[in-house]
Amino acid sequence: MRKANIVGVDGSESALNAVRWATADAALHRVPLRLISVGAESLPDKARAAEESARRRWLAVAAQQVDEVAPGVETTSELRRGAPHAVLVEESAQGRRVIVGIRGLGEGGGMMVGSTAETVAMHAECPVVVVRARDVEPADPGPILVGVDGSRVGEAAVAAAFEEASVRHAPLVAVHVWMDVEVEPWLARDDDREWESIDETERAVLAERLAGWREKYPDVEVHRVVERDRPVRYLVEHGRQAQLIVVGSRGRGGMTGMLLGSTSRALLHMAPCPVLIARSTT
Structure with a gap:
């Protein structure tokens, strides 16, 4: 059924x-x-x-x-x-x-x-x-925007985002924002080499999380975005051009007691387009 x-x-x-x-x-x-x-x-x-x-x-x-x-x-x-x-x-x-x-x-x-x-x-x-309160249909033009936090509990969001992009014939923008990794207290802002090293590592994380899904959905046009920013701020700003934002139900740590991650919770009230909260079963 x-x-x-x-x-x-x-x-x-x-x-x-x-x-x-x-x-x-x-x-x-x-x-x-x-x-x-x-x-x-x-x-x-x-x-x-x-x-x-x-x-x-x-x-x-x-x-x-x-x-x-x-x-x-x-x-x-x-x-x-x-x-x-x-x-x-x-x-x-x-x-x-x-x-x-x-x-x-x-x-x-x-x-x-x-x-x-x-x-x-x-x-x-x-x-x-x-x-959101404004009138919007899921067939509106614009990409599917997915927040990829690099964790295994975030896999549900990636899976849902690829499925939605495929069925809607829409491009997928996979966003990995890494300023929420607590590196700033010990890393000088002007140390470009260290920032570049972290950026390269985070790009590899994103590529790893997308690899299998790109093979499963070869029809989906994927754009990777790795940014040094706050997740909510980036997703809200770029959600204005998206038809749907997809995020996981829990945060990076995937703690059992964390029923809704801070980013997902904030997006409920701030996102300019519909938000799909994918449910992790782990």
């Missing part, structure tokens, strides 16, 4: 942006789409009926968006009750990826607020895509 793209629907424009992105993505990858609207568990009967009626309207509007973007996508809609982030995390165990909007209505009346998106990104069992 094909795993579905899962989208939370809360009646906000941000959620509809997520629906549009998820629909086009589902069409590209030929997978089903599930629209889920989550309501509060404890409501008086009269309020519960009114709230449920509103959520059915939201799902109907979302279904119309699906028909406009890609009418052939197999779509199901579902009303659920509980905490929005908890429901989406639970659903992620059977999902292909969860797509959320970074903004929505308020905590009291809406679903896709920033904290919900961040919590889902931290705890989901499948990859998560966070879509």
Whole structure:
């Protein structure tokens, strides 16, 4: 059975942006789409009926968006009750990826607020895509931008980025930014030879991480970028020309307790385009 793209629907424009992105993505990858609207568990009967009626309207509007973007996508809609982030995390165990909007209505009346998106990104069992407030489709022109940290736990991001670049017929920009390696305290800024040596080493790291994937996806045009910069700053700046940024769910160290790396977490709030957080299983 094909795993579905899962989208939370809360009646906000941000959620509809997520629906549009998820629909086009589902069409590209030929997978089903599930629209889920989550309501509060404890409501008086009269309020519960009114709230449920509103959520059915939201799902109907979302279904119309699906028909406009890609009418052939197999779509199901579902009303659920509980905490929005908890429901989406639970659903992620059977999902292909969860797509959320970074903004929505308020905590009291809406679903896709920033904290919900961040919590889902931290705890989901499948990859998560966070879509910004502006209207954007995954078929927009521009490359796939992937952050490569040089660690084995970052392999999931590289794998996802190559797959996305291949299916979207887009170039892949593989970015390895190494200023987060703590060398500055002991290395003089004007020691060009030492900086060149580090740069050469980091380029070799990037080449090693890409080698097998370039053979698997010979159709993907790959551009390597090695920069002495901060990862978030570089990815945000160059994400303005990208259609998607792909990063790993954990940082360079890959610590088990680190549910979301600092770079990935910052990108949720700062990235100018959708962000795919690939889930590492190690």
